[in-house]
Amino acid sequence: MKFNLKNLSRVTLLTASVLISNQVMAKVNIFACEPEWASLAQEIGGNNVNVKSATTGLQDPHHIQARPSLLARARRADMLFCTGAELEIGWLPVLLQKTGNPKIQPGQPGYFMATSFVRLLEKPTKLDRSQGDIHAAGNPHIQTDPRRIAKVAQAFSARLQQLDPSHAGDYAKNYDNFKQRWGKAMQGWQQHAKNLRGKAIIVQHKSWVYLEDWLGLKEIATLEVKPGVPATTSHLSQVLTQAKAQHASAIIYAAYQSPRSAHWLSNKSGIPAIKLPFTVGGTPQAKDLFSLFDDTISRLTRVIK
Secondary structure (H helix, E strand, O other), X not given: OOOOHHHXXXXXXXXXHHHHHHHHHOOEEEEEOOHHHHHHHHHHHHHHEEEEEOOOOOOOOOXXXXXXXXXXXXXXXXXXXXXXXXXXXXXXXXXXXXXXXXXXXXXXXXXXXXXXXXXXXXXXOOOOHHHOOOOOOOOOOHHHOHHHHHHHHHHHHHHHHHHOHHHHHHHHHHXXXXXXXXXXXXXXXXXXXXXXXXXXXXXXXXXOHHHHHHHOOEEEEXXXXXXXXXXOHHHHHHHHHXXXXXXXXXXXXXXXXXXXXXXXXXXXXXXXXXXXXXXXXXXXXXXXXXXXXXXXXXXXXHHOO
16 A cells, blocks of 8 residues: 555644644633623623633522533633632522532632632621631622722733633733723722712621622621521511611612511511622623613612712
8 A cells, every 4th residue: 555645744733733723713711600700801801712600690699509510611611610619608608619620620720719809898707607607718709899809800801811822912901901990990990889888788698798888888787687588577687676776778689689587577667678790790781791780870879868
């Protein structure tokens, strides 16, 4: 049998060319635990990433099942982008164990926890489960503060450049563009919300500490008896008395939460209840990170004068 070395070399070169082309064109698969990080990953990653969120804006991120569909996504992931600080403690460790994907395990470049790059509030001085659903590292709900999102964006861009150096220039450019637009948007939000400073609010769950820190809102009570412990009639009666005494301006609850307790208190006190998106997709208006804060500030300022 005779081989045409000239044709063989052409085939070899063509095969090598296709392989190299496929490697260059391959996108980074990002598994985001929450919609806010999926949105941020898309902002920074652009056309070089495929992003999927494990949850929606109408789901409680504390309580998710490691379903087969999530396991399949995690097995294909090159990068894991989650909140951390024990927010996903009920399901993420199980998912990581079952997938066995070495790229997204703790300690690997593909393992990225947003709360590792910002200062957390409400760190408990002692761990006592009788106090309710508390997080040892601090309150994990950092996505309600755009200043902290800015810090996460910078760290995420650097990590993505490390993970995919062939597109490092694109990620750096996308981050610079995001940083400029985000800074301008923050100035607008802060100006629009300036009259909220010092206003007393009641919240359903302690989800809003970072929003309060950013806008200067004053939390005076929670509808839950303790974090993660549903309201009782006696507790709501106490909150009603407190709300009237301290002249609360609003009752705030997240889109994924039942409004029942908030509406009960609102009907009894005359204090308006406000549903906030909490994350991307929580309301029809909150389609990405920018519109998330557009809608949040709009809903607050329409009611709180």
